[in-house]
Amino acid sequence: MSTHHDPSTDLTTRDGAPLPERFEDPGLHEHRARVGDSDPKAQKRAERQVVVLFAISILGSIGAVVAYALVPPGETVGSMRMSNLLLGLALFLGLAGIGLAAVHWAKALMNDHERAEDRHPTATSEPVRVKAVEALREGVKDSSIGRRGVLKGAMVTSLALFPLGIAVPLVGNLGGDWDVSASKRTLWRRGVRLTIDPSGRPIKASDVTIGSAFHVIPENLEEAEHPLDEKAKAVVLMVRMDPRDLKSEQGEGWSYDGIVAFSKICTHVGCPVALYEQQTHHILCPCHQSTFDASDSAKVVFGPAHRPLPQLPITVDDEGYLVAQDGFDTPIGPSFWERLT
Amino acid sequence: MSTVDSPPAPASRTTRAAAATADYLDQRTGVGNAVKEFARKIFPDHWSFLLGEIALYSFVVLLISGTFLTMFFVPSMTEVHYHGPWAAMDGVQMSEAFASTLRLSFEVRGGLLMRQIHHWAALIFMASIVTHMMRVFFTGAFRKPRELNWLVGFTLMILGLLAGFSGYSLPDDVLSGNGLRIADGVARAIPIAGSYISFGLFGGEFPGMELIPRLFTVHILLIPALILALIGLHLLMVVLHKHTQYPGSGRTDKNVVGYPLFPVYVAKAGGFFFVVFAVIALMAATMTINPVWNYGPFDPGVVGAGAQPDWYMLFLEGGLRLMPGWEFVIGQYTISMNILIPGVIIPGLLFTVLALWPFIEAAATGDKREHHVLDRPRNAPFRTAFGVAYLTSFSILVLAGSNDLIATHFHLSINDITWTFRVLFFVAPPLAFWITKRICLSLQRKDRELVLHGHETGRIVRFASGEYIEVHKPLDAHERWLRVQHEPRRPIEIEPAEDSRGVRRKGYRLDAAKRRLSKLFYEDRVEPVTPAELVAAQSHGSHDALPLAPEEHREELTAGASGSRHLAPEPEDTEGTQRH
Numbered sequence: 001m002s003t004h005h006d007p008s009t010d011l012t013t014r015d016g017a018p019l020p021e022r023f024e025d026p027g028l029h030e031h032r033a034r035v036g037d038s039d040p041k042a043q044k045r046a047e048r049q050v051v052v053l054f055a056i057s058i059l060g061s062i063g064a065v066v067a068y069a070l071v072p073p074g075e076t077v078g079s080m081r082m083s084n085l086l087l088g089l090a091l092f093l094g095l096a097g098i099g100l101a102a103v104h105w106a107k108a109l110m111n112d113h114e115r116a117e118d119r120h121p122t123a124t125s126e127p128v129r130v131k132a133v134e135a136l137r138e139g140v141k142d143s144s145i146g147r148r149g150v151l152k153g154a155m156v157t158s159l160a161l162f163p164l165g166i167a168v169p170l171v172g173n174l175g176g177d178w179d180v181s182a183s184k185r186t187l188w189r190r191g192v193r194l195t196i197d198p199s200g201r202p203i204k205a206s207d208v209t210i211g212s213a214f215h216v217i218p219e220n221l222e223e224a225e226h227p228l229d230e231k232a233k234a235v236v237l238m239v240r241m242d243p244r245d246l247k248s249e250q251g252e253g254w255s256y257d258g259i260v261a262f263s264k265i266c267t268h269v270g271c272p273v274a275l276y277e278q279q280t281h282h283i284l285c286p287c288h289q290s291t292f293d294a295s296d297s298a299k300v301v302f303g304p305a306h307r308p309l310p311q312l313p314i315t316v317d318d319e320g321y322l323v324a325q326d327g328f329d330t331p332i333g334p335s336f337w338e339r340l341t
Numbered sequence: 342m343s344t345v346d347s348p349p350a351p352a353s354r355t356t357r358a359a360a361a362t363a364d365y366l367d368q369r370t371g372v373g374n375a376v377k378e379f380a381r382k383i384f385p386d387h388w389s390f391l392l393g394e395i396a397l398y399s400f401v402v403l404l405i406s407g408t409f410l411t412m413f414f415v416p417s418m419t420e421v422h423y424h425g426p427w428a429a430m431d432g433v434q435m436s437e438a439f440a441s442t443l444r445l446s447f448e449v450r451g452g453l454l455m456r457q458i459h460h461w462a463a464l465i466f467m468a469s470i471v472t473h474m475m476r477v478f479f480t481g482a483f484r485k486p487r488e489l490n491w492l493v494g495f496t497l498m499i500l501g502l503l504a505g506f507s508g509y510s511l512p513d514d515v516l517s518g519n520g521l522r523i524a525d526g527v528a529r530a531i532p533i534a535g536s537y538i539s540f541g542l543f544g545g546e547f548p549g550m551e552l553i554p555r556l557f558t559v560h561i562l563l564i565p566a567l568i569l570a571l572i573g574l575h576l577l578m579v580v581l582h583k584h585t586q587y588p589g590s591g592r593t594d595k596n597v598v599g600y601p602l603f604p605v606y607v608a609k610a611g612g613f614f615f616v617v618f619a620v621i622a623l624m625a626a627t628m629t630i631n632p633v634w635n636y637g638p639f640d641p642g643v644v645g646a647g648a649q650p651d652w653y654m655l656f657l658e659g660g661l662r663l664m665p666g667w668e669f670v671i672g673q674y675t676i677s678m679n680i681l682i683p684g685v686i687i688p689g690l691l692f693t694v695l696a697l698w699p700f701i702e703a704a705a706t707g708d709k710r711e712h713h714v715l716d717r718p719r720n721a722p723f724r725t726a727f728g729v730a731y732l733t734s735f736s737i738l739v740l741a742g743s744n745d746l747i748a749t750h751f752h753l754s755i756n757d758i759t760w761t762f763r764v765l766f767f768v769a770p771p772l773a774f775w776i777t778k779r780i781c782l783s784l785q786r787k788d789r790e791l792v793l794h795g796h797e798t799g800r801i802v803r804f805a806s807g808e809y810i811e812v813h814k815p816l817d818a819h820e821r822w823l824r825v826q827h828e829p830r831r832p833i834e835i836e837p838a839e840d841s842r843g844v845r846r847k848g849y850r851l852d853a854a855k856r857r858l859s860k861l862f863y864e865d866r867v868e869p870v871t872p873a874e875l876v877a878a879q880s881h882g883s884h885d886a887l888p889l890a891p892e893e894h895r896e897e898l899t900a901g902a903s904g905s906r907h908l909a910p911e912p913e914d915t916e917g918t919q920r921h
Contacts, residue, residue, distance in 0.1 A: 019872045023825045026818035028591030028598065073447050075426040080446065081629075084453045088626020091454070096619035102612025106605050116596045117383040119583055119713060122486040176545035180536035183546060197642050215642055228420075229546040232522075232641035264642060269526025269661065269680060270547075271519055272644045286646040287519060288662045289745065289755055302756055304661060304679045306668035334526040335668055335677040336535050 031113055046108035050101045057097025063090035180338075184331040186218075186234045188312060193219040194238060194261065194322040202321045203238075208259055213276040214238040216261065218324075233332055235264040236312050237283060238322075239276055239294050247296040251329070254313035256322065261312040262298045263332040266290055268305035270334045283309065307335065384606055385586035385599035389476045394610060395469035397572065398617040399462045406459040407561065413449050415441035416511065416557035418550045427634055435638030438513040438553045442633055457625035463505050464630075465621060467653040470498050478698070478728050480715035482585045485708070488699040490578040493571055495696045500568050502653055507560040509651055512631075513553055516648050518639025522547065523661070530680035548641065587715050588826050590819045594713045647745055659741030660687050663763050691735070704855055705862040707833040719788075720827045722781035723862040730774035737766050778865070785867035788824040792816060792870040793878040829868035832859040 036043040067086040074080060124132070145152055193202045197215040200222065208214065216236040224230040243258040254260075262283065264272045271287035281295040290303030298309040310332050313325035331339050352360070367373045417437040423430045425440075426447045445452035474494060477483055483491040506524075510517040525547045529535040544551030583597045592598050600606065636645065650658050660683025667678040694701075702724065718725040740747070741762040748755040795813035803809050816824070835852040839845055 019876060021871065023822060023870075023872055025593065025826070026590045026822050029589075029819060068450055072450060073426075073453065075428070075447075077634075080453060083450065084457070085626050087451055088454050088457075088622055092619050092623040092626060095615045095622055099612045099615030099617075099619055102608045103616065106608035106612065110605055110608065112600070112605075114598055114600065115383055116591065116598045117583075119595050119597055122582060122711060171541065174542075174544065175537060175540035176549070176551075178537065178540055180540055183536065198640070217642070226546070226549075228548055228641065232547050235642040268666075269530075270522045272642050274642075274644045275646060286644055286648065286745065287523065288658075289759065290666070300666055303759075304664045304666050304683075306666035306677070306679055334529055334680070335675045336529040336539075337532050337674050337676075338536065339675045340670065340673045 028114065028116065034108070034112065036108055043109065046104065050105045050109070053097050053101035053104060055097070057094050057101065060090050060093025060095075060097055064094055066090075183233065183333070183336075184339075186327060186332060187220055187224060187230050188218055188234060188236075188324045188327040190324065190326050191317070192324045193317070194236065194314065194324065195219045195221075197235065204320050205256060205259060205316045205322050206320060208238070208240045208322075210240050210242055210258065211278040212240055213278070215264070215274070233265065235272060236261045237264040237273060237276065237309075238262075238314075239278070239281070239283075241278075241281055241295060245281065245295050247293075250297045250308070250311040251313055253315075254311055254325070256314050256316060259314065259322065260294055261314050261322075262292070262294065262309040263312065263328060264309075265333040266305060267300075267307040267309060268303070268334060273309065379580075380603040381601040382580075382583075383597050383599045383601060384584050385592075385597060387587055389480075390584065391613065392469050392473035392476050394613055395617055396466060396473055397576075398614045399466040399469060399621065400568065400572065401614065402462040402618050402621055403459060403466060404565065406455045406462060407565075409451075409455040410445065410459060411561055413441060413445050413452060414438070414511070414557075416554045418513065418548070418553045430634065430637070433638065436513045436553065438511060439633070439638040442512040442514070446634060454622075454625055457628075457630050458621055459508075460630045461624045461628070462621050463508060464651060464653075465617075467498075467501050467505060467651075470494075470501050471653075474498060474695075475728070475732070479718045479725055480585070480587075481702075481712065481721055481724065482715055483699040483702075484712040485703065486582055486711050487578070487585075488703070490575060490582070491699050492696060493575045493578065495692075497568060497571050497575065499692070500564055500571070504560060504564045504568065505651055505653055507556045507564065509654075510556055511553060511560060512633050513639050514631075514633040514636045515639055515643055515645060516631075516633075516636050518548065518641070519644055519648065520650055520654075521552065522641070523658075527661075527680055527684040530677040530684065532674070532676060532681075548639070583713070585713050585715050588717065588823060590822045592714055594711060597713070647749065649743060649746065652739070655742030656735055656738035657684065657688060657742075659738035659744075659762070660684065662744055663738070663741045663759060663766060665763075687738075691731070695731075701858075702862070705833075705858045706830060707855065707859065714826075716827065719781040719784040721830075722778045722785070722865065725781050726774045726778035729777040730770040733773040734766060734770045737762055737769060741766075782865065782867055789867065789870050792821050792824050793875060825869040825871075827869055830863045830866065832856065832863045 034042075036046055064087060067083070067090050071083045071086050072079075073083040123129075140146055194214075194216045195202050195218070197217040200217070200219065202219060203214060203216070214237075216238045217231060218234050221227055221231055221234065238259060238261040240257075240259045243255075246255060246258060246260070249255050249260060262273075264274065266273050266285040266287070268285065268288055268290045271285050273283050273285040273290070273292065275284040275286055276282075276294070277284065281293060282301065283292040283294050283298065284290075285303070285305070288304050290305035291301045292298040292305070292309050293301050298311060300306065300308060310328045310330050312328060314322055315325050317323045363373075415437045419437050420434055421437055421440050423433050423435055423440050423443065425431075425443060427443055430443065442456075445456055447453075477491065477494070506520075510521050525539050525543065528539045528542060531538060539547065542552070542555075543549040544555070584599075586592045586597060586599070637643070649655065661680070664679050664683045667682075669676055669678070716724075741759070744755060744758045744762065747753065748758055795815040798812050798814050800812040801809055802812055815821075833856055835849075835856045836846060838849045838853075
């Protein structure tokens with residue numbers, strides 16, 4: 001007796017007729033009237049609300065013009081933010097008023113009777129298809145392309161080739177001089193002084209205290225034809241540690257009294273490895289967290305990089321300034337196909 | 342409504358003017374046909390159909406705010422020294438692009454608002470595209486005849502990513518510059534052509550002088566034009582197919598139930614544009630985004646800690662962060678798997694599966710009919726579970742893209758976090774799949790339970806015999822229809838490998854593969870209640886007639902299931918659950 005047979009949901013089974021395989025769709029819900037549909041007062045109220053919303057929009061739009069005229073961005077972040085805030089809030093009111101008014105109007109006042117519309121199969125009917133195929137067939141016949149193979153070949157070939165006249169010059173010019181080997185060369189060579197980025201001041205070895213890190217560029221950077229391109233390859237991170245902490249270096253005598261210099265361009269995808277942790281001598285790339293050990297030939301200790309940061313061999317010149325002994329002996333930065341060729 | 346039934350009023354001046362305009366237009370364009378066809382076209386109503394609208398409207402907001410920005414932005418990498426109201430950058434060397442971005446923020450009135458509107462709208466554009474895609478996926482709206490429109494939408498999503506990345510890079514600040522450097526690193530990892538692709542993009546070495554002007558053209562002309570064209574195609578197909586509708590009484594594959602375009606959707610959808618624009622304006626007014634004046638101009642030697650790309654790029658960034666440093670050399674040539682796998686292969690796989698899903702599922706169902714009534718996600722357990730697993734792997738990559746922020750906010754070791762995500766990337770998606778599938782099947786069982794036994798009423802009745810039962814209230818026809826309207830999906834049947842004379846059939850291997858795929862999709866399933874089952878359950882409850890019904894019913898099930906596992910509760914169970 002757990003189910004009470006209410007006639008609306010009952011199934012017509014008692015008379016022994018066979019049951020259908022599936023239930024039948026009961027059809028659309030009955031329409032439920034809104035309060036406003038029967039109550040003119042409620043309808044009037046909704047209408048007033050819509051008008052008020054439109055009025056808010058009008059005030060907002062006027063407010064935006066006023067804010068524009070009266071509140072300039074000024075010279076400080078504070079004044080700039082104030083100008084932005086007032087203008088933005090006014091714009092918000094101008095827009096939101098219209099939007100909410102329209103939606104409220106639609107929901108509260110417009111006819112809300114759901115209707116059903118028939119769908120038709122997406123595919124066209126068989127007679128239409130037959131006519132379409134016939135039209136194409138006639139066209140093909142009229143063009144006589146079916147019987148003229150050479151013509152067809154010539155047409156396809158010419159159509160396939162004409163974009164070359166545009167594409168070849170375009171692609172050909174895109175890469176400038178296409179001298180991709182340039183990415184293997186940097187401004188560092190024998191005797192080039194290490195200078196501070198960005199001032200360009202040369203660095204005396206005696207000024208580099210133990211535990212400090214220097215962001216370094218080559219002294220001749222500003223004279224280069226494309227300083228930014230050169231800087232993107234030549235930046236170096238230089239640190240000094242107690243010489244006894246130095247476990248290994250990439251070449252014998254490449255450091256100077258505990259001062260080691262490595263390419264600052266990550267061997268993963270090329271971010272500057274700008275973070276130095278002086279206790280562990282770890283150099284960290286903030287982009288993808290590749291971690292290199294400056295005391296151990298900048299070997300990778302963690303992260304997605306595979307190769308150590310290339311080491312710049314350094315020494316001091318007669319005046320005690322740090323200089324490069326030579327350029328990098330491997331290409332700096334991320335790996336690429338022909339890196340070792 | 343009074344407006345519907347009111348007698349025709351005498352023509353006012355406005356009405357006469359409108360009629361004259363309509364007549365003028367119709368005589369020159371024949372627009373009457375289109376108006377007759379579309380003005381009262383029916384669209385179904387559901388909040389989730391608004392997701393696509395948000396995407397459309399935020400794109401319009403992007404066009405409006407973007408046009409404003411182009412008036413003041415200078416797409417040039419020529420180096421200048423800044424002298425302007427922002428004292429912190431006085432005398433600093435920067436590109437004209439960055440200088441003009443500062444000018445837009447500090448000197449152009451409303452410039453900062455438009456910049457922030459543009460950036461927020463871009464984030465919302467991508468977010469609404471992705472959630473709209475999720476809605477389409479989980480409800481099976483991509484099924485025939487909408488497979489091609491799924492592809493159009495997919496392409497729009499990819500174009501959105503490109504639009505976002507190219508725009509993000511334009512201000513030429515430190516963050517975006519390092520983003521470009523990463524893009525350069527990924528391009529160079531491509532075997533053989535990598536260096537040439539990089540040179541082609543940058544017009545020579547990184548960063549060069551060409552990139553910002555090139556990105557500008559791509560960002561303001563090429564991509565928006567393509568997006569606009571594809572949006573047109575996308576909407577055209579929506580009109581051609583008529584919108585899908587959620588299941589419910591009166592809604593079938595042969596009709597569409599809803600409200601007419603004019604006036605209801607003109608007001609609702611038109612109003613919604615203003616609502617979307619208003620929300621974006623409010624965000625731009627109150628929430629700072631991309632304050633480039635704090636970051637400074639791009640410098641290849643400078644980088645900020647805790648830098649994040651915009652959210653839709655995080656999954657790529659996360660992949661790059663998770664991948665161990667695998668790289669190997671064949672002969673003299675270097676292959677960087679540490680970049681190729683997360684930068685090319687994984688996104689390639691993820692996107693390919695996404696694009697091809699309608700076709701994969703069509704092969705599994707073997708169904709060639711049109712579908713206009715949406716699935717409830719529970720009724721497609723494999724698809725729903727797959728979608729959740731997919732989103733899980735995507736989310737893990739997104740989270741991994743923020744591993745440094747997670748580390749600093751929660752004071753955790755970055756190494757531990759990275760290792761956790763590496764493991765989760767493989768473990769979590771299958772787990773999510775399994776759990777989701779179980780939840781779907783359970784929800785389907787709950788639907789069966791409800792249909793068979795009705796709602797609990799909390800009313801306890803004692804019989805003369807001393808037996809207690811709780812009275813259950815049967816579902817009304819509408820409630821029941823929602824839970825039984827879907828067709829059971831079963832693995833496809835194929836013809837045997839050999840015919841009656843023992844000759845091997847051509848195409849059997851392909852069929853067998855489809856059958857395996859189909860079993861993977863539909864072997865575990867719960868089928869909707871049939872009228873026979875309901876009658877059986879009712880007669881059971883009332884100790885009524887039809888004693889044979891359960892027996893017949895059981896036979897039917899085994900015949901239909903043909904060897905596959907069948908998860909419908911047995912009639913015996915139904916008695917147990919009924920009388921608790």
